[in-house]
Amino acid sequence: MSASVRTLVRPAVLRTRRGRLVYWSVLALALVLFTAAFIVPLYWAATGAMKAPAELARTPPTLVPETWQPENYARAWREMDLGRYFLNTVVLAGGAWLVQLAVQVPAAYALSKLRPRFGNAILALMLLTLMMPVTALLVPVYLTVVDVPLFNRNLLDSPSAVWLPAAANAFNIYILKNFFDRIPDDILDAARIDGAGPLTVMVRVVLPLARPIIAVVSILSIVTAWKDFLWPLLVIPDPAKQPLSVFLQRVAQDTPLNILMAGLVLASVPLIALFLLFQRQVIGGLSAGGLKG
Template sequence: MKTAKSSGIIGDLEYKTPKVKIMYWLFFAIMTIISLVCLLPPVWVILSSFKDVKEFYEIPPTIIPRSFHIEKLWDTWNEFKFMRYYVNTSYVTIGTLVFTVLFNGLAGYFFSKLKPKGSAFFFLLILWTVLLPSTVGIVPLFGNIVDFPLFHINFTNTYWPLWFLAAVNPVVILIFKNFFDTIPASLVESAHIDGASKLSIFLRIILPLSGPVLITISILTINGVWNDFFWPYMILKDQSQWTVIVAIFNLKATLPADIQFLGLTFAIVPPVLLFLVFQRYIMQGYSIAGSIKG
C-alpha cells in the first residue's frame, strides 16, 4: 500500500477531494492574476522603450512593438552618461552595505550575546521605533544633515548622510539578533577564555558563521538602495552626485517620453537581475524576518 506524499500544505489524498481541488485552483488563478498585474507595468515600460517615436505615441498603444530599436539603448546610455549615475549608485550601495552590516550587526551582537545590564530596556525601545511612522523623523533628520550638531557641517551633496541613515535600522537589528541567538553561546565563551576581545569574537567568529543572514541582508540592502529616491533626491543636488533614480527624475523635463522609458529600463534591470539570481536567499531572508521573537 502506497503512503500519501505531502507537497506543501496539501497532501495527495487531500488534493483528490473535489472541494480541496477547487480551492487549490481558485487560489492558483488568483495568484496568477496578481502576478500578471505586478509584472505588466515593468514589462510594458521595457518593451515600450524600444519603440520608435511614432509608434510610442500611437493611440491605442501597442503592447508588443512592431519593430525593436535596440540601438536606442546605446545612444541614450552615451548621450546622458548613465555610466556616471551607475557609478554614483554603486558608491552609495557599497557604503550603505558596509554601514548596515557593521553597525546593525554589532547592535544585534550586543543584544544577543553581550547583554549588559539595561540592554533589555534599550532593545524594547528599538522594538517601539518599528511602530513609528517613517515620516516622523524627516524634518529633524534633514535639519541635522544641513547643519550637523556641534560640528556645524553641511552634509548635502555628499553620500555620508545616506550611509549614516543605514547605520541604525531596527528591522535589520532584529534580524541579526534573531540569527545570532541560534549561535551556541559556548563558542563565544571559549573564544573569550582564549583571550579574544569582544570585537574580535564578532569579526572572527560571529560574522563567519552568519553567512545566510549576511547574504540576505546584503541583497535586500542593495535592492533598497537602488530603488531609494526620497533621501538621495533631498541630499544630492549636484548633478555629478546623482544616483540613477534621481537622474531620471531630474532629467525628465528635458527628455522625450520614449527616452524616459529607456532610463526607467536602466533603473529596472539591475534589481530584477539581482532578484532572479538570488531569489532563493531573499525568500530565506523573509523566513528569518518572520521568525523574529520578542
C-alpha cells in the same frame, strides 16, 4: 503519537477527485495572477522603451511594438550620460551597504550576546522608530546632516549624507539580533574558554554562522539605497552628484518618453540581476531558524 498537522484544506478532501481539482485550479490561478503582477510591468517597460514616441503614446496601447527600436537603449545610455549616474548610484549604495554592516552587525551582536544594561529598552526605542512615518523623521535628520552635532560639519552634497542615516535601520538590527539570539551560547562559551574576547567571538564565530542573514541584510540595504529617491533629492542638490533615481526624475520633462523608459529599464537591471543571482540566499536567510545545539 505524532501531532496532527492543521492545514487550510483537510487531507480527506484532497484525497477526493473534486478536492484535488479545486485545489490545483486555485493554486494555478493564484500563481498565474501573482506572476502576471510582476512580469507584466517589466514587459511593458522593456517593450515600451523599444517603441516610437508616437506609438508609445497611442490609445489604446499596442501590446507588441509595431516597429522595434532596440537602439533606444543605446541612445538613452549615450544621450542621458547614464554612466556617470550609474557610478554615483554605485558609490551611494555601496557605501551605505558597508556603513550599515559596520554599525548594525556589532549593534545586533551587542544586544543579543553581550546583553548590556537597558538593552531591551534600547531595542524598544529602536523599534519605535519603525512605527513613525518616514516623513516625520525627514526634518530632524536633515537638520542633523546640515549641522552634525559636536563636529559642526555640513554633509550636504557628500555621500556621507546618505551613508550615515542609512546606518540607523532598526529593522535590519532587529532581524540580525533575532538570528544571533538563536545561535547557541555554548558555542560562544567554548570560544571564550579558549581565550577569545567579545570582538574575536563576533568576527570568528558569530559572523561565519550568520552569513545567510547578513546576505539578506546586504541585499535589502543595497536595494533600498539604490531606489531611494526622496532623501538623495534633499541632501544632494548638485545635479552632477545625484543618483539615477533623482536624475531620471529631473530630466523626465525634457526627455522623449521612449528614451526615458529605456533609462528606467537600464536603472532597474542591476536590482533584477541582484535578486536573480541571490534569491536562494534571500529565501534561505529569511527562513533560517538559527542553529540547533
